[in-house]
Each structure stands twice: as C-alpha cells, then as structure tokens.
Amino acid sequence: MRLATRDNGRPDGELLVVSEDGSRAAPVPRWPNVLAALTDWSAAERDLSEVANQVTLGFGTPVDQTRLRAPLPRTWQWLDGSAFQAHADLMQVAFGTEKIEHDKPLMYQGMSDRFYGPSDTVPFPDEAHGIDFEGEFGVVVDAVPMGTSATEAMSHIKLLVQINDWSLRTLAVPEMKTGFGWIQAKPACSMAPFAVTPGELGDGWREGRVCLDLVVEWNGRPFGRANGREMAHGFHELVAHAAATRDLVAGTVIGSGTVANADYAEVGSSCISERRAIEIIAEGKPTTHFMRFGDRCRMEALTADGRAIFGAIEQEVVAASKAT
Amino acid sequence: MRLATRDNGRPDGELLVVSEDGSRAAPVPRWPNVLAALTDWSAAERDLSEVANQVTLGFGTPVDQTRLRAPLPRTWQWLDGSAFQAHADLMQVAFGTEKIEHDKPLMYQGMSDRFYGPSDTVPFPDEAHGIDFEGEFGVVVDAVPMGTSATEAMSHIKLLVQINDWSLRTLAVPEMKTGFGWIQAKPACSMAPFAVTPGELGDGWREGRVCLDLVVEWNGRPFGRANGREMAHGFHELVAHAAATRDLVAGTVIGSGTVANADYAEVGSSCISERRAIEIIAEGKPTTHFMRFGDRCRMEALTADGRAIFGAIEQEVVAASKAT
Numbered sequence: 001m002r003l004a005t006r007d008n009g010r011p012d013g014e015l016l017v018v019s020e021d022g023s024r025a026a027p028v029p030r031w032p033n034v035l036a037a038l039t040d041w042s043a044a045e046r047d048l049s050e051v052a053n054q055v056t057l058g059f060g061t062p063v064d065q066t067r068l069r070a071p072l073p074r075t076w077q078w079l080d081g082s083a084f085q086a087h088a089d090l091m092q093v094a095f096g097t098e099k100i101e102h103d104k105p106l107m108y109q110g111m112s113d114r115f116y117g118p119s120d121t122v123p124f125p126d127e128a129h130g131i132d133f134e135g136e137f138g139v140v141v142d143a144v145p146m147g148t149s150a151t152e153a154m155s156h157i158k159l160l161v162q163i164n165d166w167s168l169r170t171l172a173v174p175e176m177k178t179g180f181g182w183i184q185a186k187p188a189c190s191m192a193p194f195a196v197t198p199g200e201l202g203d204g205w206r207e208g209r210v211c212l213d214l215v216v217e218w219n220g221r222p223f224g225r226a227n228g229r230e231m232a233h234g235f236h237e238l239v240a241h242a243a244a245t246r247d248l249v250a251g252t253v254i255g256s257g258t259v260a261n262a263d264y265a266e267v268g269s270s271c272i273s274e275r276r277a278i279e280i281i282a283e284g285k286p287t288t289h290f291m292r293f294g295d296r297c298r299m300e301a302l303t304a305d306g307r308a309i310f311g312a313i314e315q316e317v318v319a320a321s322k323a324t
Numbered sequence: 325m326r327l328a329t330r331d332n333g334r335p336d337g338e339l340l341v342v343s344e345d346g347s348r349a350a351p352v353p354r355w356p357n358v359l360a361a362l363t364d365w366s367a368a369e370r371d372l373s374e375v376a377n378q379v380t381l382g383f384g385t386p387v388d389q390t391r392l393r394a395p396l397p398r399t400w401q402w403l404d405g406s407a408f409q410a411h412a413d414l415m416q417v418a419f420g421t422e423k424i425e426h427d428k429p430l431m432y433q434g435m436s437d438r439f440y441g442p443s444d445t446v447p448f449p450d451e452a453h454g455i456d457f458e459g460e461f462g463v464v465v466d467a468v469p470m471g472t473s474a475t476e477a478m479s480h481i482k483l484l485v486q487i488n489d490w491s492l493r494t495l496a497v498p499e500m501k502t503g504f505g506w507i508q509a510k511p512a513c514s515m516a517p518f519a520v521t522p523g524e525l526g527d528g529w530r531e532g533r534v535c536l537d538l539v540v541e542w543n544g545r546p547f548g549r550a551n552g553r554e555m556a557h558g559f560h561e562l563v564a565h566a567a568a569t570r571d572l573v574a575g576t577v578i579g580s581g582t583v584a585n586a587d588y589a590e591v592g593s594s595c596i597s598e599r600r601a602i603e604i605i606a607e608g609k610p611t612t613h614f615m616r617f618g619d620r621c622r623m624e625a626l627t628a629d630g631r632a633i634f635g636a637i638e639q640e641v642v643a644a645s646k647a648t
Contacts, residue, residue, distance in 0.1 A: 076398065076400070076437035077435065082504070097503070100501075100503070102501070104498075104508075106502050107504060107507045108433075108504040108505045108507070109434060109435065111433065111570055112401075113400035113401050114573065124569070125470060125471055125568070129569070146449060146644055147644060174428075176503035177426070178424050179501065179503055179505070180432040180505050181503070183403060183431045183565070184428075184565070184568050187569045188570060241508070242507060244508050245448070245449060245453070245492060245508045245511045246435055247438070249437035249438065320471060
C-alpha cells in the first residue's frame with residue numbers, strides 16, 4: 001500500500017491511497033490525514049487496504065506526484081540515526097573530528113513540525129552555510145511503548161519513507177563540538193511523495209533495512225547510487241534505541257542517516273560532504289563546492305525492476321528571502 | 325493573564341483562563357486548547373483577556389491545580405538552551421568533560437510530544453540511569469520567521485512556563501560525546517500548571533529573563549533557590565538563535581537550561597548533578613545520590629511578594645512498569 005498527502009489548505013493535508021503505478025489516488029474520509037491514521041493504525045489499515053484494492057481496480061482520480069505534499073507534512077517527533085559506517089568514516093574526514101566511540105546507535109532529534117513536499121523550493125539564508133543534501137530512508141511507527149525490544153519494534157514499523165535531510169555544513173561542526181547536537185545546521189527535511197508499507201518492497205525490505213539503490217542527481221548529473229542495505233543497525237534496532245527511556249508517539253519518524261556504501265568509489269555518495277571527504281583523502285583538499293542558490297537535487301529509490309517506489313524528490317534551493 | 329489546561333480526554337486538553345489567585349478558572353470555547361490559541365495569538369489574546377477580566381470579577385468555577393495537565397500537554401517543538409554559566413561550569417566538573425568553546429547559545433532539540441502535568445507520577449526504567457531533575461524557565465512563542473533578530477524576537481514571546489527537564493545522567497555523558505545531543509538521557513519533561521503572559525511578572529520579567537527565585541525541594545527538604553536573572557543570553561536571544569535557519573512553529577517552547585547562580589554555595593542548585601559537582605570540588609568525590617523510585621521533587625517560582633505564579637510541580641518518580 002502506498003499513501004500520499006494532497007494539499008487541502010490544512011496543516012496535515014489530506015491522506016490519499018495511491019495506485020501501484022502512482023497514477024491514480026483516492027481519499028478515505030474516515031482517515032483525514034496520515035498522522036491520524038497512524039494513531040489508530042490497525043483500524044486504519046483495514047480501511048486503507050480496502051480503498052487500495054478499489055484503486056487497483058481503476059477507482060480514484062489521476063494524481064500528479066509533483067503537486068503532492070510530504071506524506072507527513074508535520075509530525076510530533078523526528079529522530080535521525082547515522083547507521084551507515086561508510087558515512088560516519090567519511091564525515092570524520094570531512095569534519096576533521098575524532099572517531100566517535102559509542103556502542104549504541106547514533107541519533108539526534110531534529111525538526112519535525114515541517115517536512116517539505118517533494119517539489120517544494122527549499123529556502124536557506126546563506127550559501128556560505130555550506131548547503132548540502134543527505135539522501136536517507138526512514139520508517140514511521142505507531143505508538144511504541146518505552147522498553148520495546150528490537151524484535152518487538154519490527155512490528156511497529158508501519159510505513160517507509162524517503163527523506164532529504166538538508167544540512168548546513170559550516171554550522172554543523174561547531175554545533176557538534178558542543179555535544180548538544182544540531183539546531184542551526186539541521187533545518188527542515190524533505191520527503192518523497194509516497195509512504196509505503198514494508199510489504200510493498202518485497203525482497204527490498206530485509207532485516208529492518210531498505211535494500212534499494214538511492215539514485216541521487218545534482219543539477220541533472222548522477223551523483224550517487226548507494227544501497228540502503230549496509231546499515232550497521234537495522235531500523236528495528238534504531239526504534240528500540242529511541243524507545244529505551246521514552247514512549248514513542250504514533251507518527252514518529254526514524255531516519256537511517258545518509259545512505260552510504262563501503263564501495264563509494266564505485267557507487268558515489270548521497271551527500272556532498274562525503275564527496276569532499278573522498279577528495280581530501282585522494283588529493284589533500286576538497287574541490288567540490290556545496291550547493292548554490294538555483295541548484296537542484298533529485299533523489300529516487302529504485303526497486304530491482306526499476307520502479308521509483310517512493311516517487312521522486314526534485315527540488316530547487318533558493319535564497320530564503322525569495323522563498324514562496 | 326494565566327492559562328492552564330484541564331483534562332477533557334483529548335490529547336491537547338482544554339484551555340482554561342485562571343484567576344489571579346489561581347483558585348477559579350473558565351474555558352473559552354472559541355479557543356479549545358493552548359496550542360490552538362498560539363497559532364492565532366493576536367485574535368486569541370483579545371478573547372482570553374476578556375474572559376480573564378470576567379474571572380477576576382468572580383466568574384468561573386473552582387480549579388484544583390494538582391489535577392491540571394501541563395499547559396501544553398504536547399507541542400511541535402521543544403528547544404532547550406543552557407544559558408546559565410554557573411550550570412555549565414559545574415556540569416563540566418560533574419561530567420568530567422572539557423570546557424565548551426562556542427560563541428553562540430547552547431541548545432538541543434528534545435522530546436515535545438508529551439509534557440507531564442504538574443502532579444503526574446514520572447516513570448523511569450532504571451534507577452541506575454542517574455535520575456535527576458533540572459529546574460528551568462521557558463518561553464512559548466507564536467510563529468517566528470526565519471532570520472528574526474533578537475530584538476524582534478522579544479515580541480514573539482507570548483507565554484512563560486516553568487519546567488522540570490528530567491535527565492538521566494549516566495546516559496548523558498556518552499551521548500554528549502557523540503556530538504549528536506541526547507535521546508536516551510532526555511525523556512519527557514514536566515510543566516508547572518500555569519503558563520503566564522510576560523506582563524504578569526511585572527519587574528520579574530527583565531531583559532528577556534525570568535528574574536524569580538526557583539524554589540526546589542527534594543523529598544520535602546530545601547535543595548535550591550537560584551534566581552533566573554543570571555542567564556548569559558536572554559530568551560529573546562535564544563529565540564533568535566533557534567530561528568537563524570528555520571521558521572519556528574507557533575507553540576515552540578524554548579528553555580533556559582538549569583537555573584543556576586554564581587553564589588551556588590549560598591542559594592543551592594536546581595539539579596542534583598550540580599550538587600555532586602560542588603562535592604567533587606570540595607571533597608574530591610560526589611556523596612549525594614541521584615533519585616530513587618518513590619522520591620519526590622517540588623519546584624515553584626516565587627514573585628517578590630511570595631506568589632507561586634506558575635503554580636507548583638510536585639511529582640513522584642516511579643519505576644516504569646509501575647507507572648499509571
């Protein structure tokens with residue numbers, strides 16, 4: 001099942017159940033938005049599945065994925081991990097920081113009151129902040145009680161999403177050094193148009209990992225094609241980590257961190273900082289600039305048979321004063 | 325004007341306008357909850373003020389402050405600063421960490437999907453996590469556009485609140501060392517029952533600081549009486565810091581960090597970690613234990629004429645499995 005959110009003038013938008021090919025969709029009046037559905041998922045799932053069957057049979061109206069909002073335009077909690085070792089290793093080089101000694105998953109809490117839609121322009125105040133994209137996968141859970149184990153956590157993963165975790169790199173290092181995590185360096189993220197139930201991925205969802213290639217393009221040029229399978233901790237382990245001392249509210253989104261692979265020389269990267277780190281290793285200094293206003297970034301995850309199952313994020317970066 | 329929230333079976337509860345002496349209150353049907361009022365504050369303020377006048381004249385029904393919820397039982401964003409230098413200095417001793425070199429305010433994003441009410445029992449999974457209270461003040465803003473200056477930010481501060489930012493100290497140091505901030509070490513906070521407009525504090529609200537004594541008791545014994553005036557950055561500066569690269573959603577709560585004073589030997593502390601640091605300095609090692617299940621903590625801020633303007637937080641810490 002694939003869900004999307006259409007603008008209806010309300011903060012949470014209107015939930016749509018989307019056809020397998022992403023061309024048609026139908027609302028479900030009893031479940032006005034995705035966040036509401038997640039608060040009572042077992043009831044919602046039955047109703048949404050029924051509409052999904054109808055949409056498969058030709059019910060629904062045409063949908064333009066470039067006009068959709070984020071499947072969750074806002075939610076109560078966004079916890080982002082950093083589960084790819086290749087990313088962690090390269091960021092250490094990029095940031096000039098020391099190796100993080102920690103036997104648990106890395107995770108910070110970020111801004112969740114706004115997720116940009118897949119085609120929204122994204123405003124930033126200053127190019128000098130080192131504007132970078134970060135291609136990620138994420139999971140959305142229903143209510144997870146404090147103390148839930150990783151094994152139990154698996155069944156709380158109701159939806160998978162694809163995220164661009166926008167980052168401001170020159171602000172990131174000093175904030176990280178405080179130990180407090182990131183405020184200025186991590187503004188709102190973007191989401192691809194479709195949130196999908198794990199079953200939709202078939203073999204692409206294994207051991208709590210989204211085992212799909214994340215195809216990243218920067219200004220129309222290929223930038224990376226890393227696969228989500230190399231997470232050091234699966235999403236179920238990230239959920240359990242987050243729930244160790246708190247109940248997780250329904251609608252919590254937990255991110256993988258930037259998708260990266262050990263053979264980055266082959267597959268490329270999902271953020272500019274990694275490419276700069278690779279340049280530092282090879283040439284002693286970075287030569288790739290961060291983004292400029294007017295730059296575009298496109299991200300889509302492909303199934304084995306080449307379907308962009310989450311749809312595409314395709315956005316332009318603009319000066320904050322020019323944002324609409 | 326003082327606002328509170330009564331349980332009505334809904335996640336955001338029911339907004340109440342409270343009389344000056346805290347004994348009577350009345351709902352305002354057009355503004356069902358505090359979060360809704362903050363999204364359209366200029367309209368809400370007129371209506372709420374009118375009801376406040378009526379309540380002053382004897383309108384409304386008796387209110388029992390121990391049965392109230394947090395004024396904001398949940399909100400979209402909680403950004404907690406650490407603006408008291410005495411606290412930062414002592415925590416460095418308590419944690420055995422290095423001095424933080426940072427020319428901006430310190431701030432992390434914490435859990436905002438639940439704030440405990442002033443009399444709720446507070447569940448934790450394990451005494452060994454080093455259960456600690458942290459007495460703080462906070463401000464609640466309406467929508468603050470990205471790039472708002474500190475001067476402009478002052479007028480966005482609509483409500484003041486009093487917070488206990490519960491902390492798990494043995495989990496805090498390793499999380500801090502990752503640079504990612506705190507997830508496991510910072511579960512849900514508690515709020516005192518009344519959110520008050522800055523004007524209510526009179527001289528107690530100066531230069532963006534809540535200049536009141538925060539009286540903290542642990543198991544009925546006096547623990548601290550630090551004053552909120554010694555913030556290195558005023559709340560307006562914390563708001564501007566947070567809004568540098570993001571729009572702040574209406575209802576964002578921004579915390580001061582643990583209230584602490586340079587003459588801590590005189591006034592005591594607002595968290596156990598500070599007392600332990602003082603013991604380390606004086607005696608080479610800490611002798612005060614963190615909290616045990618069954619322990620109680622009370623916090624109230626007193627005006628010059630001795631009124632507990634935010635009401636009191638008075639809670640018991642319990643084992644998570646026994647929580648109600």
